[in-house]
């Protein structure tokens with residue numbers, strides 16, 4: 572019993588510490604009294620924790636703020652160079668690597684290409700060598716490495732660092748953590764690439780003010796990251812957010828996944844490429860189609876939006892999000908942003924009845940966000956207490 576209680580006390584201390592670090596990371600510069608107010612924790616607890624964190628060089632004081640009582644309060648900021656992470660994004664023909672600080676900012680990046688349809692065992696050495704190179708840079712600069720974050724397409728068992736299955740990569744059952752942790756002596760966090768993108772939007776992007784939002788990317792495929800009460804919703808096995816494979820047309824176009832009529836087959840780059848091919852008889856790469864911006868392209872983009880609009884209404888009715896962030900090619904986004912086009916989505920029940928309006932915002936598809944999100948995976952694990960994340964549980968006087 573005594574051990575159990577001692578253990579709980581230790582855990583609560585760790586939790587309080589995690590809450591304080593989170594507060595300073597997300598809202599710094601911030602004074603001790605502000606932290607105390609925000610967390611509803613007594614100031615003596617905050618002071619004790621802050622002293623400890625300053626000793627560890629994880630936070631530091633800056634300037635001096637005049638507080639209301641006339642006494643000077645020191646503001647605290649998180650030390651973004653306290654540690655560093657290695658971020659990795661695995662795509663279907665290349666792997667991207669980055670060494671980041673905790674802001675996170677890129678210190679160094681690299682990439683390596685491989686043949687599409689390669690098996691995991693064929694690229695395993697490339698992955699290891701890329702991580703080793705980033706680790707060597709960090710060691711040369713005497714950086715404290717905190718972990719490796721990996722973004723990968725597919726269904727991910729995040730708790731165990733396992734890629735269960737990836738349709739894009741055609742890989743199954745890859746135990747990334749088990750393989751890489753002993754190799755590099757660093758903790759390894761793995762998540763679906765869309766969830767990493769969403770994490771980046773949640774921390775410093777267009778979703779930073781919202782507790783309930785949906786982040787989607789529309790490019791080669793279509794995917795969605797769903798944030799409910801500040802947490803990414805993963806579903807039973809980590810497969811939630813496969814928005815591209817929801818069906819919007821009975822007996823519609825063939826999809827790569829084997830279904831017919833998936834949103835992805837009617838609104839992604841693949842649809843635009845196919846549509847332009849059907850209308851002109853010439854098969855072009857999406858990059859060229861985007862550059863040319865022909866009348867047929869405009870037509871394809873409008874058709875795609877009508878299907879996407881249906882999908883968006885379904886999402887709005889299911890999740891009632893405050894905001895939907897659409898990350899897509901700028902050439903496509905500029906059409907969809909048009910107020911007349913947006914009317915397709917605004918025609919949902921909530922909006923028509925003046926009950927609620929979901930904010931629809933557009934963002935250029937930004938590949939850096941996947942890597943920055945992978946880096947944030949490492950930080951979330953270290954600086955946020957996962958069990959209690961977002962629950963606001965507090966313990967005083969520890």
Ligand SMILES: [Zn+2]
Nearest residue numbers: 816826828833
């Ligand atoms: Zn599909």
